[in-house]
Amino acid sequence: MPHPSQPPDRVLDLFVAEGVLEPLPGGRGTTWRAGDLALSPGHDASEAWLAPIQARLAVRLDEQSPRSIRLALPVPARDGSLVVDGWSATRYEPGATPCRDLATLRGTAHLLHAHLAGAVPERPAGLEARTDRWAVAERRAYDAAAAVAAAAGRPEPGLAGLVEGLAAGLDDTDLGREHLVHADLAGNVLLDAAGVPFVIDVSPAWRSPLWAEAVCVLDAVLWLGAPPVALDDWRSGAARQAMLRAAVFRVLSDEPCDVARYAALDLA
16 A cells, blocks of 8 residues: 555656655655655645756756765656646655755855855746745745734644744844745755765745755754754844744744744744
8 A cells, every 4th residue: 555645656657757666864754766766745836947947057066076066956757747746856866865964054055055046046936926835934934923923823832922932033134135045955955975965855935045044054953953052153143033034934834833842942
């Protein structure tokens, strides 16, 4: 009997995915390998604009010598679709292992975002079409009133108060130039067989790299075993504002949210 989270037969057929299905580490734990493909859910057809950009950048990065960072290469379905029933495919990277080192993750963020800034000079219209819970939470993280209102309707005890406390600390500090960033980097960096960071499952957002890095650091502390002291550099100035918005984003996008885990970090 198929595992409930594995890609359905229609997805496997259209991506011409062959071989035994096996779950892969990294990401949200929902990616599957089938032969030379890695299949991941949670995508929308509105993200189709990203694939050609990602493909060109992936090839360019692989041509560098020595390689400093790599990017997963998107693979279209046989009907030309880049997303099938919410699933997308990239080329599987043999020998890759999850990266949990915070310094490497932050270095990867800096490199990737510098490349994305050059590759995508204007905000893609497709970003506005996203309605998934991560995109909605990201917008609310930049609208304190909307964040507080959304939190008030959530059932988790303490969540409304947590978001109110985070939102109360927000101000209009400039977080730096906004451009295309990866909004879910911490769990989506692998190390290839040569130890080069290999970025998968790009979650696109048009925000400041400082905010995207704050999300990465927060996730690393919450879920990857990074020490809480890593948050100390994010408790004042623009860095604090980025971290507050990162925390609002994560609290509202987690369903359900482990409120106590966030509250213990005392970010507000």
